[in-house]
Amino acid sequence: MAGNRSTSLLTLDDEMLGYIYKMLPREERAPFRQSCKTLHRSKSINEHISSQTIVGRNDLPEESVRMLQDFPKHEHAQLTTLSISAGEWTADTLQAWFSSEAARTRLASVRNLQLKDSKFDEDCGMLLPHLFPNLDALEIFNCLTRELPISQLSGLQQLRSLTLIRCTPVGVLQSVSLQELGLWGVKVPPGTQFNCTMLRTLIMDRNRLSLSLISALPLLGLPNLRPMEVVILDVSDAADVDLQGISQRLAWLPLTIDDQGDSCEFLLIGHRGWSHSESLLVLQALADSDAEIFLKDLDLILEHWSIGFGFMQVLTAMFPNTSKVQIETTCTYIDTDTGLFHAVTMMDSLHILTVSLIGTEHVPRDCLMALLTAQQDRGRRSRNRPFKLYLDIDPPMQPMVDILCNQFRTYMMGQEDPDFVLFEYLVHDEPQPEGVNVEGGDSI
DSSP states (O other), X not given: OOOOOOOOGGGSOHHHHHHHHHHSOHHHHHHXXXXXXXXXXXXXXXXXXXXXXXXSOTTOHHHHHHHHHTSOOXXXXXXXXXXEOXXXXXXXXXXXXXXXXXXXXXXXXXXXXXXXXXXXXXXXXXXXXXXXXXXXXXXXXSOTTSEEEGGGXXXXXXXXXXXXXXXXXXXXXXXXXXXXXXXXXXXXXXXOEEEETTOOEEEEGGGEEEXXXXXXXXXXXXXXXXXXXXXXXXXXXGGGSOHHHHHHHHHHOOEEOOOSSSOOEEEEEOOTTOOHHHHHXXXXXXXXXXXXXXXXXXXXXXXXXXXXXXXXXXXXXXSTTOSEEEEOTTOEESXXXXXXXXXXXXXXXXXXXXXXXXXXXXXXXXXXXXXXXXXXXXXXXXXXXXXXXXXXXXXXXXXXXXXXXXXXXXXXXXXXXGGGEEEEEEETTOSSOEEEETTTOOOO
């Protein structure tokens, strides 16, 4: 009868010990490694030790020095990722690290640095290249000094990736190594510049692009920049930028949109305080860029624009292949000529036009003309898709819209292909839409 056999943890080969260490919860790894000399000296275990988080009291910079010095002293344990929590990133702390040879030795191997809820001033930035000569990726989350002097990052010669979250970059970043820039909850103020000639990837929060960010990019272009998916173009900061420079940059920016699905929504945001002439000026500057993204088949949504004479003419020339246009409640109208006729005439691909008239007092004067033009041009319209006009109105406007419906119904009687044009309206405080179709005025 064979005797009982037992296997000790220490009889396992070194590679298996490293695997066990890797699978342990993070808080159990240090006690496991420190339980005996064999585990403490294990090559495989020490190869998995590469990160450290520094927390503690911000008035005791020597405490963080001690934590760095306590990082495992083993030839296979190398500090590559360092995370620093609230309050620990101060000029005094960095000076203490710089004065400690042991701390400098540990930091020299750091390739990934994360700063969370930390203060970042010019004194901190000056020591960065000396403490982190091999830094490859830097993430700054919620800079407590509000303004982040990015010029102080220019000395990081090996920096490939920079991520800024909820902070305000100021100054000029000069970098010939940066390839990836991520901006999340970041407002780019006037004068900020990202002069990063090798930039390949630009990541934006919610794929939202502002004119201030466009203005912060090199005027002559970024030859290695990959296509940037954009679903929101926010131009409300136009007063802070050079519009001519914006047109030049939009001309080379590789903007794209996800066109894999049935809908490609593109939100164009103006400013609620603009006059009609200011809206027209900004829109014309965008149109002058001839950006390729404007030529795609989009579901265009307009917010915070002042619409009047000439606006829709510029818009239709700018987005000639748009299939859907939605004018939101936040838009205002200078007069009753909203340009719907020009939209129908110039946009051959347009087949759904939605106009919110909430808060206005008049039905667009050219509304009936737009409907009749769509009916007359049905053979010319792209893919021969039916044309639909939707109005979103307040209850007091319903009698006026009913008159328009009756006029439209009267005209369409006996017309060829009467199902090609559909006209509907929705009263704002009612759950069900009402309207008229081209065949005889049935409720929708």
